[in-house]
Amino acid sequence: MCAEHDGRADRGPSVVTRRALRTTLSACASFFVCLYALDRPVAATYALFAAVSMAALSHIPGTGRQRAAVMVRATPTAWVLLTLGTFLAIRTWSAVVGMLLIGFFLAFVAAAGPRAAGAAPGLQLLYILPCFPPYAPGTLGERLLGATFGLLLLVLAEVFVLPEEPGPTYRRLAAGVCDTAARCVAELGRAPYALSAASAEAARAAGESLRPFRTDEADRPAGPGLRDRALSHAGLAARTLLARLVNLPPPPPPPVPMAQEPEILTAVGRAVSESGALLDGRADATEAADALRRLREQAAASAAREAPATAARGRRRAALLEVMDAAVALATATELAVRGRRARVPEDVDSGRFWYAGQRAPRLWWHRLAGHAGPRSVYFQNAVRISLALAAARTIAGVDSLPHGFWAMLAVLSLTRTTAAQTRATVRVAITGTMLGALVTGLLLALIGSHTTVYAIALPFVMFTAFRVGPVRGVGWAQGLFTLTVAFVFAQLAPVTWQLAEVRILDVIIGSLIGVVFGVLAWPRGAQRELHRAVALLLATEAETVERTTAAVVEGGPGHVPDDRPLQHALTMAESAFAQHQNEPRTSENPRTDWHAAMMSGHHVLWGSRRLFVRGGPAVGPANSVRLDGRAAGVATRMREAAERVGAAPAEAANPLGEPPSGRSAADEPPGVSSPRFFAALAWLDSLNVDVDRMTGSDHPSGPTGPNGASGPNGASGAAGSAGGGAAGGGPS
Structure with missing residues (x-):
């Protein structure tokens, strides 16, 4: 019974x-x-x-x-x-x-x-x-x-x-992650302006604590409501921020802060600390988040006007803009999660990333079920x-x-049962x-x-x-x-x-x-096979999005909101299959696949593509076009290889992926007339390479499910404990 x-x-x-x-x-x-x-x-x-x-x-x-x-x-x-x-x-x-x-x-x-x-x-x-x-x-x-x-x-x-x-709620866990991020930001503001090995490891551990299977089902933000979507979004933004901080390029020699860097890190630290306090109920102010939004716009405008003196400075500045973007997303999602429809979301914030803000529950439920x-x-x-x-x-x-x-x-x-x-x-x-x-x-x-x-x-x-x-x-x-x-x-x-x-x-x-x-x-294999198919489709769609976005950066032009509905839908299907997969007995499958990292890569592609499309800017120039196209081709090829690998039968998926493009020689040359958008695209592509490495690594389990970890009737158990709750990326979830 x-x-x-x-x-x-x-x-x-x-x-x-x-x-x-x-x-x-x-x-x-x-x-x-x-x-x-x-x-x-x-x-x-x-x-x-x-x-x-x-x-x-x-x-x-x-x-x-x-x-x-x-x-x-x-x-x-x-x-x-x-x-x-x-x-x-x-x-x-x-x-x-x-x-x-x-x-x-x-x-x-x-x-x-x-x-x-x-x-x-x-x-x-x-x-x-x-x-x-x-x-x-x-x-x-x-x-x-x-x-x-x-x-x-x-x-x-x-x-x-x-x-x-x-037990500890997801909100409290996210608040702790915000506190860790704030400490990392403070350390980056002091010489030698880089994280120590201990701090980097603490940041990685904090990010891992927000994996969905580490939280009780009742506390996972997996529902279709506004607050659940926003809290899931906040968790994803916090993990993204930590990853950006850990992988922040070192300052160019001599190691001194760049222009506006102390101001940027101070503003990020305050906004992140404020987000943690808001999640934990220790504060209700949002002044620091508003100040960070204004500073981000100023920094982006300044970067668009001034070409960096060296490629190293261009990469560092682009990475700092990525950090600011993740911190703004975290602050916005946090306010939505705590205040619901009473939250103040700027009209120009992130090209629809927070599309669910202000929506009523029936519409959000319909959006989830229709997806x-x-x-x-x-x-x-x-x-x-x-x-x-x-x-x-x-x-x-x-x-x-x-x-x-x-x-x-x-x-x-x-x-x-589901199989x-x-x-x-x-x-x-x-x-x-x-x-x-x-x-x-x-x-x-x-x-x-x-x-x-x-x-x-x-x-x-x-x-x-x-x-x-x-x-x-x-x-x-x-x-x-x-x-x-x-x-x-x-x-x-x-x-x-x-x-x-x-x-x-x-x-x-x-x-x-x-x-x-x-x-x-009726679908006798449950989510076991469907997960492989859905993730393979997700990675193939990511590769197409990477190529399309890079082509837009190379050509230049005014900013606009892209049509990324295929990627949103592929991400939603992959997340739902992953949620059910966690509650089915394991069969022989490739142990090196980190399914949760695959979901995270989908969100990172979606976020980064939107940001680059909306930003707009001039063409990057012939020489840098070749460099950017080469880097994008390498990332897209690795994604397609990963898609073929996870889409094959588990017993046949033993061939290792190709290695990431070695070195940075193509981008280390003086950038010439290249726009800051070029370095933003490079930083995005580098982060996606890290995502593919994590997805295929053997040290990131996709969630414990023992041989008796069967789902309940209709696969009900844990059905929506998805990898960050599709709502975070704005998909139809």
Whole structure:
């Protein structure tokens, strides 16, 4: 019954025990009150299953209070689903159509982030529950009251029973990264105007701390809302800033600050410190960020008027402009994350990078879901798979009058995984556990008979054991113990015999076979293959963007906003596949691929390309055109080689990438009439070479997922813990 998932923090024995206790208290208390105190068996049934569905079948991440907040917001949706299920169940065809459409929507909403994805399976169950006999629309009020009562007790239990201490939030982690960046900036302002090895290592470690899998799912900024998008954007900007500081070219000899450099570093340091204080709740001012924006415009205008005396000075100045740009992006995203629609975002800021500023929630939700409405999105694939399987199970249950057909659909929902191999392995264990549980259940039903009091006394202990042991010992134990639990529930609602266990086995087998069939037919490899394909497409699109942007710099001309929608979409698809990939068991794949670095490179290409296009400027001159074209060709070639490597079958992807262009001799010559835009393009291309190196390095794991790290039903677990949350780059996520 209980969904498997990859929530490493959520699977510890103490956490599982707390949740099992809360589920048992809320489910049994609501069941006993409705059944024995109020004599309302229908309300009792819906109260118990409402609590069980949202607590045990769902995987809502976070502490008890965080889970309770999600459940409160989901309650109106539960009322709508119960109402629709009650009225559509009267005819088989309407029940099947409803199952197909509603099942698809509830599974597809996983694209909205881990909280929505976690609640979706429980909401699916609340729609499935009234789809079976007795077909009694007249009892809708009792059903709604029972479900509401069960959810109310569950919310209270989550809040007050053994509450957990919350872990570090993403905002606090980002604030710490800002503090590290501020210290690095201060060090760069002192002789010898470069970071020490210890500071550079601290900066790299701080950047790594913002990888999504290092944060609990409940605290990842992966939702479609404005604040989540902005916080994700702030994390990406902070990592970019640290990378720019670590790789800042040394000052030209003798090592003395260039003109405006002390002023630039001071302004950056103040703005970054202010951003950290704003994220951590220590301040609410933004004067330093406003001053940095003004200084950036002045520095960019000054650079456009004056050609640098040497190439080294040109590179240093271009790199400082990159640092200022990352700091401005960090300050803007931070203000949006903290203040939401009340934030002040300058109209001319970064050519639409913050397109979501001021947008209302419905538009942002639509933007996220529309971006995944296609067969190449893993969220779309999962939604199609589970909705077809549920519709097939409902058809069989309705046509053949399958007794307790609800259990067959529950098996489809709880056992179907995102890959066919996972589903087959899960089904084998689940059927074995169900058969053993049914054997024990049949014996106990035969021995206890109609002694309802025995079932009532034993139910809390049996339920607690099921929800305590199942998540830890695996799906076989979960199915076996849940078989015993539901038998003890139904034995209190109506007289039962040992044949109830036989029906349970039949239903689970039918539901499991349906799940296997659709797991084989509909995208059987899950995100494993899709991730390779999506990242290969992303890298190929990046290479095209690099070449197109470089050509624009070489030719010169007025600034304009580029059409980068293909890159945005490729980045969104790669991030969603990466999110699901983190929650699937590993197969043989190239261990040298850092998938998260691949996502970061997509954002860096997107940001840098926009910046160079919008900036505009004169042509760079014939000699520097050759140099820039050569550097861009080298970067694009490496990206295409990486695309071929990750797009091939894992076993065939062993050929190493070509080495990056060696040396800087072509750019070390006097720049002549070259514009500062030339050096900005060089700095961008150099940073992309670093990204490709990181992506193919072996010392950057893409996130821990053990052999049992299976996703929940429909791939719900961790579904939106993407690599920086596509919103950061302005893509359709």
